[in-house]
Amino acid sequence: MKFVEEYRDGAACRALAAAIRRKVTRPWSLMEVCGGQTHAIVRFGLDELLPREVGLIHGPGCPVCVTPVALIDQALAIAARPGVVFCSFGDMLRVPGSTEDLLSVKSRGADVRAVYSPLDALALARELPGREVVFFAVGFETTAPANALAVAQARREGLRNFSVLVSQVRVPPALEAILASPRRRVDALLAAGHVCSVMGTAEYLPLAARHRIPIVVTAFEPVDLLQGILLAVSQLEEGRAEVENQYARLVKAEGNRPAQRLMAEVFEVVDRTWRGIGSIPASGFGLREAYADFDAGRRFGVAALGGAESPDCQSGLVLQGLLKPMQCPAFGGACTPDHPLGATMVSGEGACAAYYRYRRFEPAETP
Amino acid sequence: MTADPLALACPRPLRHDTVQLAHGGGGRLMKELLEGLFLPALGADPAALHDSAVLEAGGARLAFTTDGFVVHPRAFPGGDLGELAIYGTVNDLAMAGAEPLALSTAFILEEGLPFAELAPLVASMKTAADRCGVRLVTGDTKVVDRGKADGVFITTAGLGLVPAGVAVHPRRVRPGDAVLVSGDLGRHGIAVLSVRDGLRFETPVVSDCGPVHHLVAALLAAGLDLHCLRDPTRGGLASVLNEIALAAGVAVEVEEARVPVDGAVLGACEILGLDPLYVACEGRLVAFLPEAEVPRALAALRAFPEGAGAAAIGRVTEGPAGRVALRTTLGTSRLLDLLSGEQLPRIC
Numbered sequence: 001m002k003f004v005e006e007y008r009d010g011a012a013c014r015a016l017a018a019a020i021r022r023k024v025t026r027p028w029s030l031m032e033v034c035g036g037q038t039h040a041i042v043r044f045g046l047d048e049l050l051p052r053e054v055g056l057i058h059g060p061g062c063p064v065c066v067t068p069v070a071l072i073d074q075a076l077a078i079a080a081r082p083g084v085v086f087c088s089f090g091d092m093l094r095v096p097g098s099t100e101d102l103l104s105v106k107s108r109g110a111d112v113r114a115v116y117s118p119l120d121a122l123a124l125a126r127e128l129p130g131r132e133v134v135f136f137a138v139g140f141e142t143t144a145p146a147n148a149l150a151v152a153q154a155r156r157e158g159l160r161n162f163s164v165l166v167s168q169v170r171v172p173p174a175l176e177a178i179l180a181s182p183r184r185r186v187d188a189l190l191a192a193g194h195v196c197s198v199m200g201t202a203e204y205l206p207l208a209a210r211h212r213i214p215i216v217v218t219a220f221e222p223v224d225l226l227q228g229i230l231l232a233v234s235q236l237e238e239g240r241a242e243v244e245n246q247y248a249r250l251v252k253a254e255g256n257r258p259a260q261r262l263m264a265e266v267f268e269v270v271d272r273t274w275r276g277i278g279s280i281p282a283s284g285f286g287l288r289e290a291y292a293d294f295d296a297g298r299r300f301g302v303a304a305l306g307g308a309e310s311p312d313c314q315s316g317l318v319l320q321g322l323l324k325p326m327q328c329p330a331f332g333g334a335c336t337p338d339h340p341l342g343a344t345m346v347s348g349e350g351a352c353a354a355y356y357r358y359r360r361f362e363p364a365e366t367p
Numbered sequence: 368m369t370a371d372p373l374a375l376a377c378p379r380p381l382r383h384d385t386v387q388l389a390h391g392g393g394g395r396l397m398k399e400l401l402e403g404l405f406l407p408a409l410g411a412d413p414a415a416l417h418d419s420a421v422l423e424a425g426g427a428r429l430a431f432t433t434d435g436f437v438v439h440p441r442a443f444p445g446g447d448l449g450e451l452a453i454y455g456t457v458n459d460l461a462m463a464g465a466e467p468l469a470l471s472t473a474f475i476l477e478e479g480l481p482f483a484e485l486a487p488l489v490a491s492m493k494t495a496a497d498r499c500g501v502r503l504v505t506g507d508t509k510v511v512d513r514g515k516a517d518g519v520f521i522t523t524a525g526l527g528l529v530p531a532g533v534a535v536h537p538r539r540v541r542p543g544d545a546v547l548v549s550g551d552l553g554r555h556g557i558a559v560l561s562v563r564d565g566l567r568f569e570t571p572v573v574s575d576c577g578p579v580h581h582l583v584a585a586l587l588a589a590g591l592d593l594h595c596l597r598d599p600t601r602g603g604l605a606s607v608l609n610e611i612a613l614a615a616g617v618a619v620e621v622e623e624a625r626v627p628v629d630g631a632v633l634g635a636c637e638i639l640g641l642d643p644l645y646v647a648c649e650g651r652l653v654a655f656l657p658e659a660e661v662p663r664a665l666a667a668l669r670a671f672p673e674g675a676g677a678a679a680i681g682r683v684t685e686g687p688a689g690r691v692a693l694r695t696t697l698g699t700s701r702l703l704d705l706l707s708g709e710q711l712p713r714i715c
């Protein structure tokens with residue numbers, strides 16, 4: 001398939017892996033920030049191609065995984081209301097709140113629908129004027145423009161039966177929290193390519209400078225990831241700490257300006273709680289006061305609802321790169337994709353689910 | 368005595384209080400429903416599970432199977448519910464190596480269903496049955512209140528004759544067997560998804576919906592020692608391989624580069640975050656047979672237009688039992704696990 005096969009070419013991958021082997025002289029830990037990158041690394045077995053010195057740590061960039069239990073409980077409460085059509089991206093449907101997931105609420109009669117875009121939910125709101133259509137606006141900076149567009153459009157059209165439950169998070173503050181931690185184990189970052197295609201690279205310059213860490217904006221295919229790793233390892237070996245762009249075919253330094261304007265119009269920066277990690281200042285978006293009418297949390301009076309995480313789930317450590325999934329005592333026993341304790345086991349992009357699906361028969365590494 | 372709730376118990380307790388959609392998804396939850404409720408309650412033997420049961424009667428060996436059809440929407444590029452109801456059951460008979468003899472059908476109709484929607488489905492059933500050379504010999508009709516069913520549900524059952532000397536069953540799969548597919552994978556699932564969810568692709572994907580019994584007949588006529596056959600419907604190739612690996616107590620290795628997937632299907636899967644190896648086919652078969660017979664099997668399949676894309680994609684190894692691994696195009700390796708239910712499209 002054009003523009004995919006080229007980036008999955010075995011010879012190109014082996015050549016890049018050889019270049020990494022030639023470059024590396026000592027152990028380094030690289031964190032790939034995005035869940036899509038984690039998924040690709042495990043799906044294609046890229047870590048098998050790397051020299052022992054290069055360790056990969058899976059970062060917090062899975063929006064499904066970091067959505068807090070409290071927000072999922074709010075989603076469950078809203079979805080269970082009569083007259084509500086609750087729309088969500090498919091992979092949020094199986095994520096457990098404190099007691100159950102959206103699919104369970106659906107099986108008891110709630111109208112829960114998987115959609116591919118917030119604009120599909122908007123179209124439903126137009127089609128069903130007698131129903132309340134709610135969209136679960138989850139994601140990083142990548143999904144924020146489309147979610148903002150849906151809200152702005154709803155206001156323009158005067159659609160009164162459409163609202164969004166916002167769980168929108170920002171990458172740089174989470175990276176700041178990880179890099180500032182006294183337990184930091186990360187030597188370089190592979191930043192999330194799609195997030196940067198929206199936001200550009202400027203936000204990462206102060207992070208790289210302050211923490212003396214190489215940051216390579218990296219895409220999601222095997223050739224991309226290995227090239228990103230090569231760039232990061234080269235910086236480390238040469239004592240540099242710069243922001244580099246591996247994903248130049250899509251990411252511009254200034255990002256996508258119209259998308260940024262739309263986001264700024266609808267959203268403001270707020271503090272957010274990350275599932276398994278806790279509250280991080282300025283790490284998310286919330287609706288601006290001018291758009292408060294479209295806030296599902298307010299409309300349905302559920303904003304105060306909040307549940308707690310399973311005490312046995314260590315996804316917070318996994319999301320910060322402090323624990324590998326198979327080192328968790330619950331992995332594969334008390335916690336499986338059918339009976340997940342935490343969201344990293346549910347989402348296809350979650351590190352625990354990726355290891356369960358692709359690596360279960362291998363012995364656990366020692367910490 | 369131990370009171371450990373995780374200690375092995377039989378039957379295994381079901382983890383949900385109510386039926387979830389995933390219980391019908393061909394994955395792990397469905398396995399739980401079978402092993403936790405149906406098989407113990409009905410006194411059935413889990414080891415005997417196959418696409419068709421084989422019964423001995425009066426010196427003949429009869430294959431017997433049944434299937435319910437509930438696809439939404441009822442028509443999709445390349446087929447409709449009526450055709451599926453015939454091919455699905457004919458193919459299940461074929462998976463036991465049987466020649467189809469006769470089918471039964473039962474309709475559950477929803478009050479208010481326009482005849483203009485029902486008639487084309489019935490006409491499709493007739494055309495499909497004629498194409499398979501099989502007759503519909505008995506049937507039943509029920510009508511339920513409006514809102515109690517999704518228009519029309521069709522159930523068919525089939526009876527087939529297993530030729531002498533043919534024994535096609537998961538327990539015959541052994542290390543050293545090769546794994547073949549009769550054509551490219553994932554067309555049906557993507558074709559249905561594209562109309563169900565109003566997705567438009569530049570290149571439309573047409574379902575592979577069709578019979579495979581003639582392919583099986585050709586393999587048998589070539590004198591091949593077919594150990595096992597399975598049609599990769601719900602849950603796709605990956606689920607079939609997991610079922611067989613578990614049932615036969617073997618491991619399976621698949622070469623990703625050899626698995627035929629059409630470019631349009633691959634593209635749709637990339638966009639939606641789906642893995643084509645888990646997407647349903649309705650006109651393909653997976654065959655297990657001795658490695659040495661691969662060239663003759665491929666030649667027999669490729670003699671038919673619908674077998675033109677046949678390929679040897681992997682092999683059976685000693686174990687660990689139930690492990691299905693994929694050798695990627697990069698030469699690395701990963702598991703092909705059984706999913707819990709149907710795949711969910713990813714956020715980004």
